[in-house]
Amino acid sequence: MPKIEVHEERFFSLIGRRFTHPELEEILTAAKGELDEVDSQEGILKLELNDTNRPDLWSAAGLARQLKIYSGNGIPEYPFFSRPGEARDHGGRTLTVDPGLREIRPYICAFAVQGPPLDDLTLRDIIQSQEKLCWTYGRRRRAIAMGVYRSGLITYPVRYDAVDPDTTRFKPLDGDREMSLREIHREHPKGIEFGHITEGFPRFPFLRDAEGDVLSYPPVINSDRIGAVEVGDTELFIELTGTEIHPLLLAGSIVACDFADLGFTILPVKILYPYDTPYGREITTPFYFQKPxxxxxxxxxxxxxxxxxxxxxxxxxxxxxxxxxxxxxxxxxxxxxxxxxxxxxxxxxxxxxxxxxxNSFTPVTPRDFTVGRLGDAELLSRRVLSLMVGLGFQEMIFNYLGSRRDFVERMRGAGGDIVRIANPMSENYEYLRNSILPSLMQAESVSGNAAYPHNIFEIGKIARPDPSENYGTATIDSLGFLSASTEAGFNGINSRIAALLSNLSVEYSLTESDDPRFIPGRAAEIRVRGKKAGVFGEVHPAVLENWNIQMPCTAAEIDLNLLPE
Amino acid sequence: MNDNARQAAAGLHPLEARLLRAYKPGDVFDAPRLAADLGFKTGQSNQAASWLLAKNLAAEKSRVQRVFYELTELGLEYAEKGSPEERILDLLRERGPLTLPEISSSLGLENKDVGSAFGALSKEGILSMGRDKRAVPASDGKPHSMVLTRRLLERARSGALAESDLSAEEREIVAGMSKKRGAASSPFRTLEREEVSYVLLPAAAEVREALVAAGISGDEIGELTQEMLATGSWKNAGFRRYNIFSPTSRIPMGRTNAYCDFLRSVKDKLVSLGFEEFDGPLVETEFWNSDALFMPQFHSARDIHDVYYLETPTHAREIEQPYLDQVAAAHENGWTTGSRGWEYSFDREFTRRLILRSQGTVLSAKQLPRAKVPGKYFGIVRCFRYDQVDATHLSDFYQTEGIVIGDGVNLKTHLGFLKMFAEEVAGATEVKYVPGYFPFTEPSVEVHIKHPVLGWFELGGSGIFRPEVTEPLGIHHPVLAWGIGIDRMALMNLGLNDLRELFSTNIESVRQRRRK
Incomplete structure (x- = not known):
């Protein structure tokens, strides 16, 4: 969710009145905003805006506009907008588009502004709105990128061209020499960050004026002359390029309204396309395209x-x-x-x-009658829960993500196939567990200081790859339990399995299991109605060693979904 | 008689009571006397004496260090079969001269034991080595020392020999065959015991009187046995009073987990409000996780850095129809919902992409095609997020989500529901509603509550599902969707301040955890 910083004095002057912080919090709800932090030293308010469909609120001017209108100041008018079939005077400011851009970055929106000398606060606001619009709404400049220039240095018509990245050279902002666009991708910080957006195309977008003076290489970097806006400038040229026309036009409209609210005059620019757009081949921007x-x-x-x-x-x-x-x-x-x-x-x-x-809506108690009910899995798990507690076990609850080391290697590679995450954040959370046993072993391994015996269990979910499922995976409600004590042995766990399953009225049989997590000859598979429903036995000392456990353990895992008739 | 004496009498152990009633102040007692008079075992005598000393009812009178000799396993064997020397001599008398190996095999002794026994006997001039390396007795009869040893072994069989009871000659023989520690290779073990005698002090008289007055004999019943119940013998005896303030021992018990208890209590509360529970798989498709919720496929929250993708398998085989076509159309052009849609080309490959469920609302969406009207559903659902794990973020955690379907659903009943949750589930004292934003609801409302302990905080978000969500899934009634954050309440409830603690692997801390 976008967060913005506004200068408190400037913000209140834009709204046209002051608010105490509690008042501000109250009225911000009308813009789905929250006051996150107040930096009273710098006079800065940090605000969070929740509505990702309202990029107009992500600037001091835009947010102030909403609050000003909500406070009863009427709807502002922006007469500089052209509409379909109704173009405003462009005053000779034209911009031509190269046919080659159609497949690369087809749309552009531009206008010039004239106003009071640019002060530091305004410049900071402009840079912030540019970032918010292009980062979140413009998907990190992929869909929308914006540039601001010194309008006085520009000779119309401006040309939006598709150029050869290896032979086209200019001196970029914050660069020390002329570079080719290709070199910028390799060496300039902005090229390294945003170069991937155009990298795959044979030609790159390029903006220059009628004299051939470079404005910028959109969506990457401005030139160091026309593109070097400074405090004190009174005439600016603004352009936005992008891949889809509506988000692009909207972003342009937002920036234009912001400048208008800051006291600038907006001077439209006519864009000349060599290909069709939903609004024809000539669009004078800012352009109102919204439908009622x-x-x-x-x-x-x-x-x-x-x-x-x-x-x-x-x-x-x-x-x-x-x-x-x-x-x-x-x-x-x-x-x-x-x-x-x-x-x-x-x-x-x-x-x-x-x-x-x-506050004008009074809560009304709903009257529809419905029957409440727990799910089948929850009902069964509660029966199992009471039996396990009766058997003297402590209930545990674990996280489901873990490492290959814990879920696979320490369990001697047993436990079957496992779901791996393609984009893990760290190797500690790279796998979705396919068994509760590693979780129980982990608990035992960190609990050597707890008084013995340890009897612990969890009723939780596990997942396994399963080609027979539409999702290729199956989620299973599972019971796992573990005993760690000097007395832990097969007979003990066998008896507990018997007590548990007979109390659940489950008929089962045992077969010998060669699961390597257990000692050979001391492991059993539980079979219910011909299907494997679980496994238990004395945990193999090699597994115990892998977990640094120095106490004999028995463990069991049962698929609860297979128990009910 | 004073109260102190009465209290002292009531708190006595039966051994003390019996001792006090058997003797009077000035009487001297020690373990042998207590054994003879009262049948106390040595340990009981020591206990009774030490307790009375601690209560200043008795004092130590004398303390003597005494030495005893006790048979070892080997000594017991010697006592039964004779010492190797004696057995060798008897054998040679009976069978005539024999080589040492012949002696070993005949008697079942180790060669080295026979060798050392022969050495000792020949040194004393009892045996000599004759022709062909055969041992021959040198004289008739047994040496005096051997006879004495035999007698001592016999005596020691019925109890340790007190050094003070032995003659000087006997002492010398026994001492030569005894060791203090590691005595396995010797027939005797040397024990040093202190013999202590005690005298009852004048204060004992008062306590004794109190015992008599209270009718405490020391023969009162301690542990009630099955036998007493069977024979009815308890009817003729009193019961000893126990010290009810004695320290308790820790019992390892079966217990539920405090966090799970909390989650179950929330489920029970929601069921009591008429909600039916739903559940679903941990692995989901982009379709149900986001597309069905009308989140455009280019939405910033659907970035690679927000959801976990499966490495394999990567895609579901299919998405159920007609929902796929209808949802796709809703994204592209609004379908028949009256919406203009997101105006982009819906990716039908991407929609099958498998991910780990990132929001509980998935299950709300999946419930729609099979929901009853009116209907109320909920789930406490494990979700996965691409987040750095710390005190306030987990990679997997629970979300509490639900829906309410019916013609009665509107903003005002919506607020009524939120109020009900706030009061019933969260124990709120005040409730505040503010406009919210969720991609799948319109209008959307956040509910903030004032909790008696936590103060004001955001309890959850809610809203009325957009028609672009409900209609493609076959629902033509308003649906209220809500989600409440219960983790803060859980932490408060369990006295914790770190989310990771909810899923603690530490058995001891889980055992100690209590709900408030």
Whole structure:
């Protein structure tokens, strides 16, 4: 979940009023945000935003906008947006797209801004929104990357080209010399981090102006001249490139609205595509592409359990920044320029809920009658539990992930096939257990200081590869128990198995087992209705040695799913 | 008679009581006398004396170090069969001259024992080596020392010989055949015993009076035996009073696990609220783990760094229809749900990818196609996360999740449910609701509670499943989905502050753990 840092004074001035921290916590819930931390030394608030479908909230300006509107300041207007069939004046700012980009990184969105001299706080905010948008929403620049430039140095038309990575050279930001794009991949930190996004293509995306001056190599690195934005700059050029048009346009709209809220004038740029897009070959950006969403007021009332007059509905939606109308019982919402999270009518219903305020809904005790019931596995495991406790055993509960060393090697490679994780975080959590016995051995191995005898058990799940299953694996409810004492011997465990199974009314037979986890001739397989349902015996001293256990042990494992008739 | 004496009398062991009633102050007693008068064994005499000393009712009178000689295993054998010297002499008298090996085999003795016995006898001039290396007796009769040894062995069979009872000559012989330790090769073992005698002090008189007054003879019943019950002999005797404040011993007992008890109590509570339990496999598909929950396949929470993938097998054979087609369509264009969907091309290969279940909501989704309406379901479900293990993160842990289906489900009953959970399951004193975000619910609500011990915290998240989740799975009623975090309550309940402790492998700490 995205976390952002905002400068407290700046943030409150953007909202247009101050909040105490408890007040802020309260109103932040309208943006599904939380106040994580206050750094009063630096005057910084650290905020967490939970809604991954609302990237517009991941900047100081965007979050402030939501809170300002929610506080009753009306819906802001952003007149610089072009719409399908309704382009704004681009003032001669054009950008041409190379046909070669169609298969590489086909879409671009751009605009220039003019405003007060850039201060340090604004620059920090811009860099933060760029990171949040491109990292989480833009999937680490793969789907969306953004660049900011010194607009005064640019001669239009800007060219978005596909170029040869080996012969194209420029001096990158934070680089000490001219490098080819290929060299940047190998040597520049940003190339090393993001080069993989374009690596597989024969040509790479490249941005330069009409004079051939380089803006950047998107999505990797800016140039060190046009791309070196500094405090004091008053004219900027912003572009975003990406693979899918809607997320890209939305990200561009969010950045444009943020700049507008910071007091900048937005100057549209006309993009000229050599191929078709859903909005034609010419798109002037920022561009409003969102479609209206509708919901019947009746279904909203049914889902929320409260009645809404059309007027009330419009008031609630306005608090969420949504222009809407109600006609013949249907609410029609035009999403704000910076939002595109209305997939379904239910998304309008949630905004109605938040707009009206959670406190306005009174909890109602549900009345549907249903019968409660534990699952079969739980019921059986409780019967087994009481018998095992009666036999003097201590119940244990273990983690299911472990290492090859514990689950396989220390058990002499026995226990059958095992599920291995393809992307383990560490070798200590690399395997899913296929038996409870290693868990029990591990407990014994760390418990030499506990008064003997040790009698422990676990009722839990194990999993094994099983080609007959659709999932190729079977999850089994299993009972494992272990006794460690000077007296532990086959007769003792055999008698306990008999006591347990006869009390469960299970008829079983024994056959000799050659399971290497046990001493040969002192291990038995439990058979129930012709199937192997378990194994037990005296644990082999080689296993005990592997676990550094110096006390004789007996152990058993039973597949509980095979016991009931 | 004072209270101290009465109390002292009541707390006496039967051995003490019998001793006190048998003697009066000034009387001298020791182990032999107690054995003769009261039938005490040596150990009982020592115990009784030491207790009375500790109570200042008796004092030590004399202490004498005495030496005893006791037969060893070998000595017992000598006493039965004779010493090797004696047996060799008897054999040669009976059979005439014999070589040493012939002697060994006839008597079943080791060659070296025969050799050393012959050496000792010839040194004393009793045997000599004749022709053909045959041993010959030098004279008739047995030497005096051999006769004495024989007599001493016989005497020692009925009890250790006291040094003070022996003549000077006997002492010399026995001492020569005895060792203090490691006496296996000698017929006698030397024992040093202290013989102590005691005298009853004047204070004993009062306690004795108290004993008499209370009717305590020391013959009261201690352990009640089967025989006493069979014969009814208990009817004619009193019962000894025990010290009920004596220290207890630790009993290794069978016990349930405190954390499991907590989980079972939550299950029981949910069942009592009308929820039916569901369960499922640890290994899941991307389809049920996320796709069926309308989480787009490019969602950031579905990154390689959030879920564990299986190395082999990698994919499920198939995903049940028509759910696969319907879910895929919901992602691509909303299917018939009225949604515009996520507008991307659904990957039907990726959806079969096998993973370790990462969220309990999987089972809620899987329950939908077979759910009753109205219906309430829950599960306490083991989930796996790609997390560094520390005090607040585990690689596998439990999530508590559930659903409520029915026409009565709406935001207000939703809040009513959360209130019920907060109060019934978590013991909340105050409840607060805030808008939440989950990819599969809309609207979504988080519930924060004020707990009497933990203060305010987020108990869980919930919401009404999106139509893109329910309709492709065949449900056309509103479904409330909820998940509550019970780990913090579990830790508090068990007095712990580290999640890893919930799954402790340490038997002693599990044995010690108590629920509050």
């Amino acid at each position: 969403q509708e919901v019947e007021l009746r279904s909203a009332e049914k889902l929320l359990g409260e009645e809404f007059s059309p007027r009330e509905a419009l008031r609630c939606l306005a608090r969420m920044g949504c222009s809407a109308e109600v006609r013949e019982g249907r609410v029609r919402v035009a999403p704000p320029e910076y939002r595109n999270d209305f997939l379904h009518g239910v998304d309008i219903i949630e905004d109605l809920m938040i707009g009206r305020g959670m």
